[in-house]
Amino acid sequence: MWRSVFLSLSTNSGVKHVATRSRLAKGVSSRFVAGDTLDEAVSATRELNRRGMTVEMDYLGESVTDRRQAEAAASAYLGMLDGIAAAGADSQVSLKPTQMGLAIDGDLCYQNIRKIVERAALHGNFVWVDIEDSPTIDRTIQIFKRLRAQYPNVGIALQSYLYRTRRDTEEILSLGGTIRLVKGAYQEPPEVAFPNKRDVDLSFRLLSELLLSSGQFQAIATHDEKMIQHAIEYARAHGIPKESFEFQMLYGVRRDLQERLVREGYRLRLYVPYGEQWYPYFMRRLAERPANLVFLLGNVARELLPAC
Numbered sequence: 001m002w003r004s005v006f007l008s009l010s011t012n013s014g015v016k017h018v019a020t021r022s023r024l025a026k027g028v029s030s031r032f033v034a035g036d037t038l039d040e041a042v043s044a045t046r047e048l049n050r051r052g053m054t055v056e057m058d059y060l061g062e063s064v065t066d067r068r069q070a071e072a073a074a075s076a077y078l079g080m081l082d083g084i085a086a087a088g089a090d091s092q093v094s095l096k097p098t099q100m101g102l103a104i105d106g107d108l109c110y111q112n113i114r115k116i117v118e119r120a121a122l123h124g125n126f127v128w129v130d131i132e133d134s135p136t137i138d139r140t141i142q143i144f145k146r147l148r149a150q151y152p153n154v155g156i157a158l159q160s161y162l163y164r165t166r167r168d169t170e171e172i173l174s175l176g177g178t179i180r181l182v183k184g185a186y187q188e189p190p191e192v193a194f195p196n197k198r199d200v201d202l203s204f205r206l207l208s209e210l211l212l213s214s215g216q217f218q219a220i221a222t223h224d225e226k227m228i229q230h231a232i233e234y235a236r237a238h239g240i241p242k243e244s245f246e247f248q249m250l251y252g253v254r255r256d257l258q259e260r261l262v263r264e265g266y267r268l269r270l271y272v273p274y275g276e277q278w279y280p281y282f283m284r285r286l287a288e289r290p291a292n293l294v295f296l297l298g299n300v301a302r303e304l305l306p307a308c
């Protein structure tokens with residue numbers, strides 16, 4: 001129930017308007033967002049690198065309806081790739097197709113991402129294409145396939161909650177593609193997605209086995225200890241070396257588990273978002289774990305109650 005409430009709020013422009021003007025809400029979102037600027041994201045990255053983790057940086061923004069805004073977002077990514085290289089930080093980048101103009105024009109979106117993938121190639125870097133809600137997926141996968149046919153340094157996220165994902169996974173693996181497997185963060189109807197968590201988890205386990213046995217480098221992105229343990233045991237049982245895959249997690253989520261995986265010698269990449277468009281991203285994090293609301297309310301109470 002809470003998941004639906006937060007996911008509905010994530011696309012509500014009235015609530016977004018109020019929340020993004022609240023210093024308090026912004027302060028609370030900083031648990032999941034590295035800051036407003038590239039410099040802040042780079043310093044968070046350096047700190048994570050020091051702790052043995054790599055990063056994929058994300059400039060927050062999505063559902064762009066204006067061509068110039070999409071081009072500005074693409075330019076921000078070019079600056080991000082240059083900034084990462086100049087700082088010597090160990091970070092890839094991750095972007096959303098609807099931030100690059102998917103809703104305006106598929107070719108605009110393709111051209112924006114292509115520029116970013118080319119700049120990344122110049123720096124020996126890699127670009128992840130995030131996956132969004134189901135109506136965008138066919139076009140996202142087409143753009144990904146077009147890019148992947150020309151550039152090896154691009155990967156795509158796929159969601160275990162969708163019925164279609166097994167087919168998409170097999171197709172992308174057959175093209176030699178790199179996949180980040182996630183459970184899925186959007187509100188989807190039962191016509192396209194498993195309504196029960198148990199089925200989403202079962203699908204995640206089966207898909208992670210497919211990725212691990214692909215013989216290509218792949219990413220398992222989850223904070224779910226059971227999914228992680230399953231991947232570890234499957235890899236061990238099939239002689240798949242730790243270096244041939246990585247776990248990925250979100251900045252600010254399950255830091256204990258992050259530290260543990262690094263201590264145990266697994267590769268771990270953190271998704272580090274920055275920028276002012278934090279509202280929908282933050283609401284999806286609340287939807288994943290409504291207990292985060294308690295943390296939020298605790299901060300509100302501390303701010304409202306005078307210290308005595």
Ligand code: FDA
Binds near residue numbers: 182185224249289
């Ligand atoms: P699940 O939701 O079952 O949570 C398992 C446990 O993890 C929880 O019990 C809790 O302990 C902890 N946890 C999970 N989320 C938390 C949170 N927000 N705060 C605190 N604790 C939390 N989705 C998508 O649709 N498209 C995409 O491109 C991406 N990209 C992406 C990149 C990376 C690196 C990650 C880790 C995730 C994504 N996601 C995503 C989000 C993903 O689909 C999913 O919503 C979240 O990862 C939460 O699902 P879990 O797999 O963690 O499991």
